[in-house]
Amino acid sequence: MADLSIDFCGIKSPNPFWLASAPPTDKAYNVVRAFEAGWGGVVWKTLGEDPPAVNVSSRYSALHGKNREVIGFNNIELITDRSLEINLREITAVKKAWPDRALVVSMMLPCEEAPWREILPLVEATGADGIELNFGCPHGMPERGMGAAVGQQPDLIEQVTRWCKTYTRLPVIVKLTPNITDVRAPARAALAGGADAVSLINTINSITHLDLDRMVAFPAVGNASTHGGYCGTAVKPIALNMVAEIARDPMTKGLPISGIGGIGNWRDAAEFIALGAGSVQVCTAAMLHGFRIVEEMKDGLSRWMDSKGYDNIAAFSRKAVPNTTDWKYLDMNYQVIAHIDQDKCIQCGRCHVACEDTSHQAIARLVDGNARKYEVIEPECVGCNLCEITCPVEGCITMVPQQTGKPYMNWTQDPRNPRAEVTLDEA
Known part of the structure; x- marks a missing residue:
């Protein structure tokens, strides 16, 4: 004990x-x-x-x-x-x-x-x-x-x-x-x-x-x-x-x-x-x-x-x-994408509505006769977690890390930052 x-x-x-x-x-x-x-x-x-x-x-x-x-x-x-x-x-x-x-x-x-x-x-x-x-x-x-x-x-x-x-x-x-x-x-x-x-x-x-x-x-x-x-x-x-x-x-x-x-x-x-x-x-x-x-x-x-x-x-x-750190030190190259477990999905459509109306239009609603199915449009998914949060079934939607092949880079190093403190090479 x-x-x-x-x-x-x-x-x-x-x-x-x-x-x-x-x-x-x-x-x-x-x-x-x-x-x-x-x-x-x-x-x-x-x-x-x-x-x-x-x-x-x-x-x-x-x-x-x-x-x-x-x-x-x-x-x-x-x-x-x-x-x-x-x-x-x-x-x-x-x-x-x-x-x-x-x-x-x-x-x-x-x-x-x-x-x-x-x-x-x-x-x-x-x-x-x-x-x-x-x-x-x-x-x-x-x-x-x-x-x-x-x-x-x-x-x-x-x-x-x-x-x-x-x-x-x-x-x-x-x-x-x-x-x-x-x-x-x-x-x-x-x-x-x-x-x-x-x-x-x-x-x-x-x-x-x-x-x-x-x-x-x-x-x-x-x-x-x-x-x-x-x-x-x-x-x-x-x-x-x-x-x-x-x-x-x-x-x-x-x-x-x-x-x-x-x-x-x-x-x-x-x-x-x-x-x-x-x-x-x-x-x-x-x-x-x-x-x-x-x-x-x-x-x-x-x-x-x-x-x-x-x-x-x-x-x-x-x-x-x-x-636990400041936002500026988070990894800009880290990426996750939503995944829907079709065996657990109850076809309620909450994820689709939330994403379609208020986020990135990254969940498709597919209809085949009377059946409905929801799938993630991976190229559009930014990994915001909104679908996972709105889903009423625990574990149905998960955020899957992606292999980007890119090294750690925070906002102080990002070339898109006009006030970047150092270059990536210097970091």
Whole structure:
């Protein structure tokens, strides 16, 4: 059996699956149930100053797919609405009862040194394993000069991180906002401030849908609403990209990363780890399906690692990073062509319609009496993958690599590029 245990910036846990700072980690009752279910760690819901935040009703909305599947989840809930004293007492008790699990405390305070100096020692005294600085919350708290309002300003990230490293011996994880043009800048600032790690992504500014009778967005609070934080399956591609950007940035490539965003199964987790994450945090999937989902996550990841010969998480961590590059370095001479497996084809015609209407007219529709058949017109196929994506039968359409006889050539070397940096011979 593969070893799922991790040591993330000095924080040990029996597996890489942590619950993210959110409603599922708001109190001891939830966290204990999570540990009983097998989660390797939790990030306690964000603590703030007293008096605690006051939340509104309602708080959640969702984007649904077919059969009411939740594709994206939106919330306007703030940080903990329980007192600092109650939270600290419960954190102390939980950590004492579960010493082998990772317990990280999320924190959000004003950009003033005094509150951090006062509260950090109290958090450290609980026995917690680390702190996570919430610089990502996109609603409510930015209006108070916290959350994403800090995460969008690298100078503030560096300053607050440095304060935390001054007033606590615990590992400091900086949680980054995705509501920014280039996530590398705040990651670099966190590192400059002494951060031990970063976590990302926090939620994305969003409005999921409207009630067109009342002309108000969801979740509705009376006759008004506001943008909230978007999470769930839909944000996974954005999160993977941002994790990869930090992992392959020369200035931050060695910085530990806790991956967050749309993780709902073991495969999602493996993808985050392969692109640079040392631990993964889950929220929406647990809210929709309960804490027991971690059983499948652990079992699935372990079985996959065994099948690949990976003895531990480190064996495949960041393994996909060297294969992630800028567009200009991709091979211009590499070519694939679509192939339709006629034995699997159900003659639905989706590939033909998509290619004929919106792509390269590379799939022919052949009719012989009442029979239909679809074939790829190879000279017209550019290998865009659209037909493969639209096909409802898995494995029916595949993209077949072609032997072009041409050497690797990227765009910086391509003679068709008016600003080519070097010739092919020089490369």
